[in-house]
Amino acid sequence: ETGVTQTPRHLVMGMTNKKSLKCEQHLGHNAMYWYKQSAKKPLELMFVYNFKEQTENNSVPSRFSPECPNSSHLFLHLHTLQPEDSALYLCASSQDDGGELFFGEGSRLTVL
Amino acid sequence: GEDVEQSLFLSVREGDSSVINCTYTDSSSTYLYWYKQEPGAGLQLLTYIFSNMDMKQDQRLTVLLNKKDKHLSLRIADTQTGDSAIYFCAELSGGGSYIPTFGRGTSLIVHP
Numbered sequence: 001e002t003g004v005t006q007t008p009r010h011l012v013m014g015m016t017n018k019k020s021l022k023c024e025q026h027l028g029h030n031a032m033y034w035y036k037q038s039a040k041k042p043l044e045l046m047f048v049y050n051f052k053e054q055t056e057n058n059s060v061p062s063r064f065s066p067e068c069p070n071s072s073h074l075f076l077h078l079h080t081l082q083p084e085d086s087a088l089y090l091c092a093s094s095q096d097d098g099g100e101l102f103f104g105e106g107s108r109l110t111v112l
Numbered sequence: 113g114e115d116v117e118q119s120l121f122l123s124v125r126e127g128d129s130s131v132i133n134c135t136y137t138d139s140s141s142t143y144l145y146w147y148k149q150e151p152g153a154g155l156q157l158l159t160y161i162f163s164n165m166d167m168k169q170d171q172r173l174t175v176l177l178n179k180k181d182k183h184l185s186l187r188i189a190d191t192q193t194g195d196s197a198i199y200f201c202a203e204l205s206g207g208g209s210y211i212p213t214f215g216r217g218t219s220l221i222v223h224p
Contacts, residue, residue, distance in 0.1 A: 004154070031210065042216045043200070056211065090154050098143060098210045103154030 003027065006091050006104035013081065014112050021076040021107045023091030032074040033101070034066060035090040043090075049074060050096050081111045116215035118201050123221045130188040132218045134201030137182060143204040144177060145212060146186045150197045158199070159186075163206075188220075196222045 004025045013019050025032065034046040048056035049068040063085075065077040074091055088108050092101040115137045124130045136144070141163050147155040161168045161175045161184075168175045174187040184203075188195055198219050202212040 033211075043214045045211065048211060092154075094210065096210045098204045098212075100145075100157045100160070101147075101155070101212065103156065105152070105154050 004091055004093055004102050004104035006089075006107050008107060009105065010108045010110075012110045012112065013078065015081060015083075017081075018077070018079045020078065021089055021091075021109075023074040023076075023104055025072055025074075025091075025093040025102070027093055027102060029093040029095055029102070030071050031094050031096045032068060032071070033092040033094075034074065034076055035092065036087050037090055037106070038087040047076075078109070081109075083111050085109065086111045116201055116203055116213050118199075118215040118218045120216065121219050121221070123223065124191050126191060126193055126222055126224050128191055130186075130191045130195070130220055130222075132186045132188075132199050132201075132220065134184040134186075134215055135182055136184065136201070136203045136213075138203055138205050138213070139182070140206035141182075141203040142206045143212075144175075144184050145200075145202040145204070146173075146175065146184075147200040147202060147214075148197045149200065149217070155200060191220075191222050193222045193224070196220055 007022045031050045036044040046060045047066045067075040088106045090106045091104040094101045117135045145160040146158045148158045149155045172189045176185045198217040200217045201215040204212045
């Protein structure tokens with residue numbers, strides 16, 4: 001596989017469930033990102049990891065918990081979410097030199 | 113902080129030219145980007161321009177940069193229905209960050 005792969009593509013969960021989103025990149029990049037894309041809102045940067053170290057956390061609620069076990073994999077653990085957390089969650093990767101961001105297809109999350 | 117502004121919608125007729133505009137506030141921007149997001153997909157880099165250039169052409173795409181006015185535009189010649197998508201403007205600050213700042217995106221609708 002090449003590029004940035006996200007699973008699952010669609011997820012429906014209740015407010016008391018625990019689930020995880022997974023992202024994998026096969027591009028040899030050292031930076032990985034989670035973005036949230038909601039209807040009628042700007043693209044929101046949630047977390048950035050560089051060489052497995054978290055370098056950005058933009059005031060994201062603790063019900064979202066990122067994990068970056070190595071520079072190729074990024075997870076977003078979800079716990080006791082709210083309906084307003086329903087959105088498209090996009091993963092991206094890049095080199096940490098200001099180059100192009102490569103995005104995955106996104107995971108469409110619906111919280112009931 | 114940096115700010116990137118775009119109009120939210122643009123509707124054009126097939127075969128006409130489309131011009132999508134973007135303004136930004138960061139005077140130290142080094143790179144400016146245009147990303148395209150097709151329905152149900154992630155963002156994909158369409159083209160970019162260095163801040164020391166004022167124009168870049170790539171087939172049907174023309175990027176114009178007015179650094180004095182901090183204005184970026186993307187012109188798509190002979191717009192086709194397949195060009196219908198959301199177009200995001202993004203800028204990279206010269207302050208050492210490798211994380212671009214995105215605009216809200218412009219939805220381009222191409223009708224027959």
